[in-house]
Amino acid sequence: MKGKRWMKKRYFIHAMNRDWVFGENDGRTLFIMAKVRIDSSSYVKVRGYNSPFDPAPREYWPKRERKARIQRVESHILF
Structure with missing residues (x-):
């Protein structure tokens, strides 16, 4: 060998x-x-009780999407 x-x-x-x-x-x-080379801060964790299949937390998913959209725009701004 x-x-x-x-x-x-x-x-x-x-x-x-x-x-x-x-x-x-x-x-x-x-x-x-x-696995260690991927930055975990680029992924937003979903709270355990919020499921995309559960219609109850209606305000969570739009708020999460707005926050993600803002972060995407800010990451593309060059100074």
């Missing part, structure tokens, strides 16, 4: 300040996004 060093040398490269990036040094690189 071949070791970790051989596997790294054979299949992985160093790219974008990251080690163990799957790819070759021919310009084609496949980045595998790890």
Whole structure:
């Protein structure tokens, strides 16, 4: 069985300040996004008792959509 060093040398490269990036040094690189690399603040959590299938919290969903729309617009403003 071949070791970790051989596997790294054979299949992985160093790219974008990251080690163990799957790819070759021919310009084609496949980045595998790890779960920890996705920012959780970009996803708004839904309160447990508010379901999109429940018609009772009528004010929650429009308020949430307005807030998300404002955040999208603000994120595209360049200073």
